[in-house]
Amino acid sequence: MAIPETKAPIRVLVVEDHHVVRQGLVALLNVVEGVQVVGEAADGVEAIAQFRKHLPNITLIDLRLPRLTGVEVIQRIRMETPQARFIVLTTYDGDEDIFRALQAGARAYLLKGMTTEELIATIRTVHAGRSHIPPAIAERLAERMGTEELTPREFDVLEQIVHGKSNKEIATELEISEATVKTHINSLLGKLCVTDRTQAATAALQRGIVTLESLRKPKP
Amino acid sequence: MAIPETKAPIRVLVVEDHHVVRQGLVALLNVVEGVQVVGEAADGVEAIAQFRKHLPNITLIDLRLPRLTGVEVIQRIRMETPQARFIVLTTYDGDEDIFRALQAGARAYLLKGMTTEELIATIRTVHAGRSHIPPAIAERLAERMGTEELTPREFDVLEQIVHGKSNKEIATELEISEATVKTHINSLLGKLCVTDRTQAATAALQRGIVTLESLRKPKP
DNA sequence: ATTGTTGTCCATCATTGGGTGGAGACTGGG
DNA sequence: CCCAGTCTCCACCCAATGATGGACAACAAT
Numbered sequence: 001m002a003i004p005e006t007k008a009p010i011r012v013l014v015v016e017d018h019h020v021v022r023q024g025l026v027a028l029l030n031v032v033e034g035v036q037v038v039g040e041a042a043d044g045v046e047a048i049a050q051f052r053k054h055l056p057n058i059t060l061i062d063l064r065l066p067r068l069t070g071v072e073v074i075q076r077i078r079m080e081t082p083q084a085r086f087i088v089l090t091t092y093d094g095d096e097d098i099f100r101a102l103q104a105g106a107r108a109y110l111l112k113g114m115t116t117e118e119l120i121a122t123i124r125t126v127h128a129g130r131s132h133i134p135p136a137i138a139e140r141l142a143e144r145m146g147t148e149e150l151t152p153r154e155f156d157v158l159e160q161i162v163h164g165k166s167n168k169e170i171a172t173e174l175e176i177s178e179a180t181v182k183t184h185i186n187s188l189l190g191k192l193c194v195t196d197r198t199q200a201a202t203a204a205l206q207r208g209i210v211t212l213e214s215l216r217k218p219k220p
Numbered sequence: 221m222a223i224p225e226t227k228a229p230i231r232v233l234v235v236e237d238h239h240v241v242r243q244g245l246v247a248l249l250n251v252v253e254g255v256q257v258v259g260e261a262a263d264g265v266e267a268i269a270q271f272r273k274h275l276p277n278i279t280l281i282d283l284r285l286p287r288l289t290g291v292e293v294i295q296r297i298r299m300e301t302p303q304a305r306f307i308v309l310t311t312y313d314g315d316e317d318i319f320r321a322l323q324a325g326a327r328a329y330l331l332k333g334m335t336t337e338e339l340i341a342t343i344r345t346v347h348a349g350r351s352h353i354p355p356a357i358a359e360r361l362a363e364r365m366g367t368e369e370l371t372p373r374e375f376d377v378l379e380q381i382v383h384g385k386s387n388k389e390i391a392t393e394l395e396i397s398e399a400t401v402k403t404h405i406n407s408l409l410g411k412l413c414v415t416d417r418t419q420a421a422t423a424a425l426q427r428g429i430v431t432l433e434s435l436r437k438p439k440p
Numbered sequence: 441a442t443t444g445t446t447g448t449c450c451a452t453c454a455t456t457g458g459g460t461g462g463a464g465a466c467t468g469g470g
Numbered sequence: 471c472c473c474a475g476t477c478t479c480c481a482c483c484c485a486a487t488g489a490t491g492g493a494c495a496a497c498a499a500t
Binding site: 017018019020021022023024025027028091092112113114115116119161162163164166194195196197198199201202205206212213215216 | 339425436
């Protein structure tokens, strides 16, 4: 071998649905000394299959995936392989997903705008058993920590609000009285630290509690 | 040469701020017969410089860029080189940007989730002087066509609404009476085909009239 | 100049929305 | 068992919102 004395390479699985991005990651990683891409997956189900097949040291995973979300994939894999290490890689997304991913056991969270050096450094850091959260993400996490969890009902109402429903419509939809809707709104306004439904809607979108995509297709 | 009788390759400039994605595009394109990446740029200003330097046949460009937006880049380049051909490549973004990009002279609009084949096919199509708009995009464009343009003042008000301001606050901010704010709201509600401010806010975000990012940082 | 159009502005009125207090159901610990 | 805590539900009150109608100025077109 030309390489004098290297350790075993870090075996990486890349999970990402965007072809271009996946290609980019693989191309970047495969020229790096000590890192080896052992598998690729374009959706959640495939990700789990590939993981079982290759048992990689590190799984680089996007949160927005077809079939299963990244968070679900992390949860399921950790169920059977608790020592699995994940680096979440996403364009932007809401705070909610970041939070969930870290709770599910992701060790690092990177934005797609990062430099190659950051990516490599993070892979090595996580492989060494440590975590890495960029300052920008940490800041948003901190904000989130202060806020309380929404109850299921409050979540239902918030979802309707984001979809532009009036209190009366929400009441009909959820089969409760309009007064009750107002109560839920009142308490979720408090939890989201906002003062009216419009702010609640934008806050929900910012945090990823509801996604912009879900607005296009009316729900069945 | 090993290749028997090829035409001159299509010379492509890649403009994209996400390192990973840019790498992916370059890696993908450079293995394609008849396509040659002649330059890369990570922001709007660099894009214009690289364009002048290389005069590519096709410019593959993201809309969300530092320094100058993709739309601005397209406009400026077409000012001096009207025959320049652009393929807009973006993750998702709002309808507004799609519309503006096409108006500015982009010939095609692709989502980053596309297959390699689609990308290559589109490059060839555009290089041959034709356009290519995927059905999903075309649909959204069609929706947009029916809607009227907002007046500057209406736009101001809408922006404030998305930022969660009350009518009174908007009135103070814009130095007009609250009644006037209501008038503007009323007419912009009509133009956006919605019935209240919350729907207006989400519609504005969907269409990219206002972006989620701009919500985080309070404007100066 | 005059007509038409469009954008900005304002006032009044009915409706909606948010604030407050409080009742019954259900949970987990002591 | 009983208590504290939480979730869900509802009614009443007043402020904010949206609908309507109309005044005024700027501008284009003939």
